[in-house]
Amino acid sequence: MISFSEYRAQWFGNIRGDLLAGLVVALALIPEAIAFSLIAGVDPKVGLYASFSIAVLIAFVGGRPGMISAATAATAVLMVTLVRDHGLEYLLAATVLAGLLQIGAGLLKLGRFMRYVSRSVMTGFVNALAIMIFMAQLPELDFGNPGVTWLTWVLVAAGLGIIYLFPRITTAIPSPLITIVVLTALVWTMGWDVRTVGDMGALPDTLPVFLIPDIPLNLETLLIIFPYAAAVAVVGLLESLMTQNIVDDLTDTKSNRNQECIGQGIANTATGFIGGMAGCAMIGQSIINVKFGGRGRLSAFTAGVVLLILVVGLGGLVAIIPMPALVAIMIMVSIGTFSWSSLKTLKTHPRSSSVVMLATVATVVYTHNLAIGVLVGVMLSGIFFAAKIAQLFRIRSILSEDGRERTYIVEGQLFYGSAEDFAQAFDFREAVERVTIDVSRAHIWDISSVQALDMAVLKFRRKGAEVRVIGMNQASETLVDKLAIHDKPGAFNALTVH
Structure with missing residues (x-):
């Protein structure tokens, strides 16, 4: 006021x-x-x-x-x-x-x-x-x-x-x-x-x-x-x-x-x-x-x-x-x-930004509706942003000297755009006794990432490995505790459904 x-x-x-x-x-x-x-x-x-x-x-x-x-x-x-x-x-x-x-x-x-x-x-x-x-x-x-x-x-x-x-x-x-x-x-x-x-x-x-x-x-x-x-x-x-x-x-x-x-x-x-x-x-x-x-x-x-x-x-x-x-x-x-x-900067700005700008213009001029044009622009901005953040995501792994434990170190933002890369980064055929998933350098954002974590943990356990998830920050831990199923009764039944 x-x-x-x-x-x-x-x-x-x-x-x-x-x-x-x-x-x-x-x-x-x-x-x-x-x-x-x-x-x-x-x-x-x-x-x-x-x-x-x-x-x-x-x-x-x-x-x-x-x-x-x-x-x-x-x-x-x-x-x-x-x-x-x-x-x-x-x-x-x-x-x-x-x-x-x-x-x-x-x-x-x-x-x-x-x-x-x-x-x-x-x-x-x-x-x-x-x-x-x-x-x-x-x-x-x-x-x-x-x-x-x-x-x-x-x-x-x-x-x-x-x-x-x-x-x-x-x-x-x-x-x-x-x-x-x-x-x-x-x-x-x-x-x-x-x-x-x-x-x-x-x-x-x-x-x-x-x-x-x-x-x-x-x-x-x-x-x-x-x-x-x-x-x-x-x-x-x-x-x-x-x-x-x-x-x-x-x-x-x-x-x-x-x-x-x-x-x-x-x-x-x-x-x-x-x-x-x-x-x-x-x-x-x-x-x-x-x-x-x-x-x-x-x-x-x-x-x-x-x-x-x-x-x-x-x-x-x-x-x-x-x-x-x-x-x-x-x-x-x-x-x-x-x-x-904005015409001069089309070549110098990131291609995604230029596409968003041009798509907004084209949609508004075609539909004569500012709201539809802005909606298209906002949606494209969200898609490009998600794609850009997903590219910053990576997982590297370290095998212990005795060959009995594999540690996966997750870095970046784990969300729907990177959940597929997360799932494909694990070798479920490897015969190890223990698997550690270190997410201290990552953040878990949504239900898609929680489900991807569930599937990884449950698949390793089905192969007989002991699985630990470490380094979770408070916000990620709150989300995982609320939505995850890998430590709850009937978890393997959910795996068969998926």
Whole structure:
């Protein structure tokens, strides 16, 4: 729990930077919130209300200052079937339930499991997201779509030029904000026919109001919404915690993962009661926020409040913002998000790390699901790690001078990955009176290794040898005492079964 002074500093320690960055983020949130609403099959106001609510609430209760949360594609795609089959009210109910599940995850301190996500998976996640952000802009550049002409490409190029060149003049004002102002003024003054924010859908003209989802409160409803809510909760937390790690690295600060889980849950639960869809942290907007000076809670709060003011109070003005300006900003975000150094290190990093990174990228881009990509990456990391540890395992043996005793010295980690090598290292045909298995340089980890030890001891005893296991550390001894059968009645019966 942070102190009041620390919490206050997170709000007011960087007022100017947070306000400006929050303004830029608010403008970038508008087209994405509308697009994510369309993905889920609901009215644009559902995504816009969600982005406002989540951004404002997470500013108060989140665990990572400076990180932006709102409606996202990752959660929107999970709701498509639910909306199609049961309607908006069930989406709102699933959003509330997803939030409650996330609060539970935070209270159970499940955020600690993020430590098992390797750096290679993190890099793959970032690169895949950068590719997806760029791919999401392609429809706005496709000549086959209505309103897209050569002028669109010229304006996007001009926007990128302003974004990258304006900082050479001054960094007092974020260049993406200048891009939006300049291109909007240019398009409006010249009367050019290009796609605008207003073409993506009608903007809401009223404030959100409290409402309770109009659904039957029974077990059947719970069975309908629970699978969707659980998926949204898991994907939302996964993307949020991954983004949190990235923001931690960018700002060289630490944050509270479990508090972020609780904060995401509170934000989603409340959002479902004002007609908004579920959301989570957004890496693209978070990077925009950090790169343009946003560090505190005020930036997320500003983004949410300005978003609501823009779409409700100044909807007519926002509607004329040309899409090429926002496309240019998102292309800049995708370029800045991608870890270009990871391409240079493909040859120098261990091959397993490179495979994990590339597999994560390929899976995310193919499935358009960040959770599946991360899961594949984590599984591959585990497999490669187990294989690497298994290679460090070895057994050597020493025969006594009188030829009556053989000592096997086990070195390394004895687990499921090395259990087969352990079993094959013994010569059960050798006629010796005594066998000593020295595990003082080893550690026994799991039931597979305990069973391998059982089989070795029992096979030697069946040949008439006296067997001793020595040097076991306390943790290994506790596991062996609990699971091993070689010193228990009926042990030889178990051997015949195997």
